[in-house]
Amino acid sequence: MGVVAIFVFFILHLAPGDPAAVIAGNYAMPEDIVRIRTQLGLDKPLHEQLVTWLIRVMQGDLGDSIFSDMPVTTLISQRLEPTLWLAISSILIAVVIAVPLGVLAAARAGSWLDHAVMVFAVFGFSVPVFIIAYALMYGFSVELKIFPVQGFVSITEGFLPFLRSITLPSLSLGLLYAALIARITRASLLRVLEDDYIRTAHAKGQSEGKVLCLHALKNAAVPIITVIGIGFSLLIGGVVVTESVFNIPGLGRLVVDSVLQRDYPVIQGIILMFSAVYVIVNLLVDISYTFFDPRIRY
Amino acid sequence: MGRKLIGGFLAAVLAVGVGAQAASAETVLRARLDSGLKQLDPIWTTAYVVRNHGFLVYDTLFGLDENYNVQPQMVDTWEVSDDAMTYTFTLREGLKWHDGTAVSAEDCVASIKRWAARDGMGQKLMEATENLEVIDENTFQLTLNQPFGLVLQALAKLTSNVPFMMKKEHAMTDPNEQVTEVIGSGPFKFVKEEFKPGVSATYVKNEDYVPRSEPASNTAGGKVPNVDRVELLWIPDDTSAMNALIAGELDYHEVPAPDLVPMLEQAENVKVEIFDELGNQTVLRMNHNQPPFDNQKIRQAILWATNQDDSLRAAVGDPSMYKKCGAMFVCGTPLETAEGSEALLAVDQEQAQALLKEAGYNNEPIVILHPTDDVVISNQTLVTAQALRGIGMNVDLQAMDWATLVSRRAVNKPTSEGGWHIFQTWFNGPDFLNPVEHMAVGATCDEAWFGWPCDEQIEKLRTEYAQEPDPDKQKEIARQVQQRAYEIVTYVPLGTYFAPRAYRSDRLEGLVKSPISIFWNVSIRQ
Numbered sequence: 001m002g003v004v005a006i007f008v009f010f011i012l013h014l015a016p017g018d019p020a021a022v023i024a025g026n027y028a029m030p031e032d033i034v035r036i037r038t039q040l041g042l043d044k045p046l047h048e049q050l051v052t053w054l055i056r057v058m059q060g061d062l063g064d065s066i067f068s069d070m071p072v073t074t075l076i077s078q079r080l081e082p083t084l085w086l087a088i089s090s091i092l093i094a095v096v097i098a099v100p101l102g103v104l105a106a107a108r109a110g111s112w113l114d115h116a117v118m119v120f121a122v123f124g125f126s127v128p129v130f131i132i133a134y135a136l137m138y139g140f141s142v143e144l145k146i147f148p149v150q151g152f153v154s155i156t157e158g159f160l161p162f163l164r165s166i167t168l169p170s171l172s173l174g175l176l177y178a179a180l181i182a183r184i185t186r187a188s189l190l191r192v193l194e195d196d197y198i199r200t201a202h203a204k205g206q207s208e209g210k211v212l213c214l215h216a217l218k219n220a221a222v223p224i225i226t227v228i229g230i231g232f233s234l235l236i237g238g239v240v241v242t243e244s245v246f247n248i249p250g251l252g253r254l255v256v257d258s259v260l261q262r263d264y265p266v267i268q269g270i271i272l273m274f275s276a277v278y279v280i281v282n283l284l285v286d287i288s289y290t291f292f293d294p295r296i297r298y
Numbered sequence: 299m300g301r302k303l304i305g306g307f308l309a310a311v312l313a314v315g316v317g318a319q320a321a322s323a324e325t326v327l328r329a330r331l332d333s334g335l336k337q338l339d340p341i342w343t344t345a346y347v348v349r350n351h352g353f354l355v356y357d358t359l360f361g362l363d364e365n366y367n368v369q370p371q372m373v374d375t376w377e378v379s380d381d382a383m384t385y386t387f388t389l390r391e392g393l394k395w396h397d398g399t400a401v402s403a404e405d406c407v408a409s410i411k412r413w414a415a416r417d418g419m420g421q422k423l424m425e426a427t428e429n430l431e432v433i434d435e436n437t438f439q440l441t442l443n444q445p446f447g448l449v450l451q452a453l454a455k456l457t458s459n460v461p462f463m464m465k466k467e468h469a470m471t472d473p474n475e476q477v478t479e480v481i482g483s484g485p486f487k488f489v490k491e492e493f494k495p496g497v498s499a500t501y502v503k504n505e506d507y508v509p510r511s512e513p514a515s516n517t518a519g520g521k522v523p524n525v526d527r528v529e530l531l532w533i534p535d536d537t538s539a540m541n542a543l544i545a546g547e548l549d550y551h552e553v554p555a556p557d558l559v560p561m562l563e564q565a566e567n568v569k570v571e572i573f574d575e576l577g578n579q580t581v582l583r584m585n586h587n588q589p590p591f592d593n594q595k596i597r598q599a600i601l602w603a604t605n606q607d608d609s610l611r612a613a614v615g616d617p618s619m620y621k622k623c624g625a626m627f628v629c630g631t632p633l634e635t636a637e638g639s640e641a642l643l644a645v646d647q648e649q650a651q652a653l654l655k656e657a658g659y660n661n662e663p664i665v666i667l668h669p670t671d672d673v674v675i676s677n678q679t680l681v682t683a684q685a686l687r688g689i690g691m692n693v694d695l696q697a698m699d700w701a702t703l704v705s706r707r708a709v710n711k712p713t714s715e716g717g718w719h720i721f722q723t724w725f726n727g728p729d730f731l732n733p734v735e736h737m738a739v740g741a742t743c744d745e746a747w748f749g750w751p752c753d754e755q756i757e758k759l760r761t762e763y764a765q766e767p768d769p770d771k772q773k774e775i776a777r778q779v780q781q782r783a784y785e786i787v788t789y790v791p792l793g794t795y796f797a798p799r800a801y802r803s804d805r806l807e808g809l810v811k812s813p814i815s816i817f818w819n820v821s822i823r824q
Contacts, residue, residue, distance in 0.1 A: 017699075019701075022704055022705075023342075024343065024344065025343050025346075026344065026704070027458050027729070028344055029418065029745070029747060030708055035474050038474075065336075067495065068336045068337060069478065070495060075495065078494050078497075137538070141541065141545055149545045149547050150538050151531070151547070244535045245535050245537075260699060260700075261336075262705075
C-alpha cells in the first residue's frame, strides 16, 4: 500500500496538467493560475507535498478535494454505494447465468447446446459494453419505458425504485462477466469430468446432476472463484463506461472526473482504496479455496 | 412460473415508475448544464457552470435586458453626479439573505470589493475608484478618481466573474479562497445537504424573494421562482442525456452535442431552440512571445490562411448553426464593425505564402495544442493545422486533453521548454461585448491573456474607451481598437456558432432567452 501510495503520488504530479489552471477556468489570466497554485500549496517542492500527504494518510485523513474542498473520504463514501451495488448485482447476474450455462455446456460437450453457450460467450465478451448498454436503454427505457434511462436510486429510498435504477446497468455488465465465467466454468469442469473419481461416481450409479453439481463443480470451483473475485475487484475499481452511460454516480466516474481535472488528493485517495479492495478480495478468494479444496493449506 | 416471475417483476417496476410520477405534487425542474458543478464560489473560478449556479443563488445590483441595456435589479434608485464622478446606489426594500437577515449596503460594498479583486473589469473599475463607502443601511456611494464610463456595465456584467452580492461575512473571505457557505439573496436557495460534487446540485424556491415588477428579460426584470425545486444533474454521456430528455427524465438540456441535435429535433415533445442570439465566438490565439509569431507578418499570414467557413463547418456542421463574422465585439451588438477583417474573410493562401516569405519563415515547427476531448475545439484545431500546412508551414500538432492544454498555455517559454505557438478556444458572445471586457484584444504584454500580445496603442484606446461615457464616441474607439487588433493580430476570430438548447415543450413554459441558463420565470405545466 505504501509503495502504491508513493508511486501514484509521483506519477500524478509528474504527469502534464495543472489543477490550478483547470480551476481558474478559460477566462483566467496567467497571474490567477499562479495565485491559485500558491493557495493550494502546489508551488511547494514535490517531496514536501509528499511528506505532508503521507503524514495525513497515516492519520487516516486522505485530504480534501482541490475542486470541491470536500474531504476525499466524504466523496468516496458518496460514490461507494452505487458502485458496490452495481458490482454485487452484476456479479450475481453473471453467476446466475454463467455457472448453469457452463455446467450444461461441459455436460453436453460438443453438442449444439455447448456450441450455443460458446457463441453466447464469444458474443458477450466481444460486443463492447456500451453497445449492450445503449441497446438495453433504447429498448427498455426509451421505447418500453419500463426502466429509467439514467440515474441511481439508493436502496434507502425504496427497494423497487432501487431495483429499477440498477437493473439495466447490472444486466449490461453482468452479460459481459457471464460470458467470461461461463467459459471458465466449462473449461474447468471439462478437465475435472475426466478424473477417475467422476467415473467412480458414475459407476456407483449416482445421477448426472448429482455428479455434476456435488462432485465435479465443487472440484472445478477454484478457477471459477478466482475469476469471480477478480471480476468483483475490477467492478469495484470502477466501470467507467457503464457508469457514464447510465449516469451512475459511482467511483469509476469519480476517478475519471478527478483525472481529467488533476484533482490529485481524490485520485490518490481512490487508488489507495482500490488497492486495499484488491488485497481484501484476493485474501477472501484465497481463503475460500480451502473450502472448495481442503488439500490447500496456508 | 419463470414467465410469471418476470412478468410480475416488470409490472412492479412499471407501477413504481408511474406511481412515483403521479405522487409528486412538488414541481421539479431537472436540467443538465455544460458540466458538473464541483465548486460553489463564482468569484473564485470563472467556470460557466459555477456562474450559472451563482445566478440561481445570488442576486446582482444590476442586470442586462435582452437588448443588453443595463437595468436595475437589487438597486432601487441610483444617482450620478453631474460630473459623472459619484454614483449613489439605494437598495430595494425587502431584500433578504437566505438565512432571513436583511441585505445591507455594507454587504454590497464588501461583495463589490471581493469581485473586483478577481475580475478584469472589476480591477479597471477599482483603478478608477477613489472611494467606495456605506452611506446608510440601504445606500452606498462610489466616488471615482478618474472618468470611468462603464460603472453600471461592470456591475451588470453577466459573464464570469459576475459581481454577485454575498453576505459581508462571506464577502470578506480572501478572494483567492473559496467561500464555504452558499447563502445568497437570489430566487433559489442552495441545498447543501443534497450536493454531490460532479453529480447533482439541488435548489429550492426562495419563498422570501421579492422579484421586481418588470417582466423577466435576460438577467434583468422580475426573477420569479415558479418551480419548487431545480435539480442540476450531470449526465456525462451526451447520448444518455438525449435519451433522458426524450424519456422525460430531464426537462432542460443546455448543450446537446451538435451531431445529436437533428435527433432531438425529431423527438416528440422536445423543442430545440437558440436562446443566445449572440452565440459563441471561436478564438485562435498565437503566442506573440515565441518566434516566429513574434513577427507581425507571420501572424498576418495566419489571418489570410484561415477559413471561417471550413472551421465552423468542421465544428458544428449545420450551416444554420453558425455565422461567419469578423466583428471582434460580436456580430449583432452596437459595437459590431467589419473594420480590419478583410484579410480574415477574404482567405487567400497566396497572400499568406507571400507574407511568410517576406517574414523569412524558415520551416520552424509550429506547435499547435490540440485538445481531443472537446469536439468543437478539436475539429477547429484540425482545420487550422491543415490550413497552415496548406501555406507551407511545418505543423507539430500535439494531442492532449483540455486540462493539459490550460496548463500548457500558461507556459510562457520557448517550445523546447514546454511552450507553444497556437491554441484555440471559444467564448460566450457577451464575454466580448466591449474592448475592456474582451480579454483577447487586451495587449498588456506579460500581463495579457495567454499569448501575451503587447501594444501601447491598443491599451491607450482601451483606457479611453473605459473613460468615455458617450456611446457614439465609445463606438468609434471600439472601431479603432478592432482595426489595430487586426493589424497586429492579437487573435483570429474564427466565427460564431450557436449552441441550441433542448427542452421538454410539454413541461416547461416561460423560459427566458439569455446566454446563461435561467430558471426563474419558468413554470412546469401540470
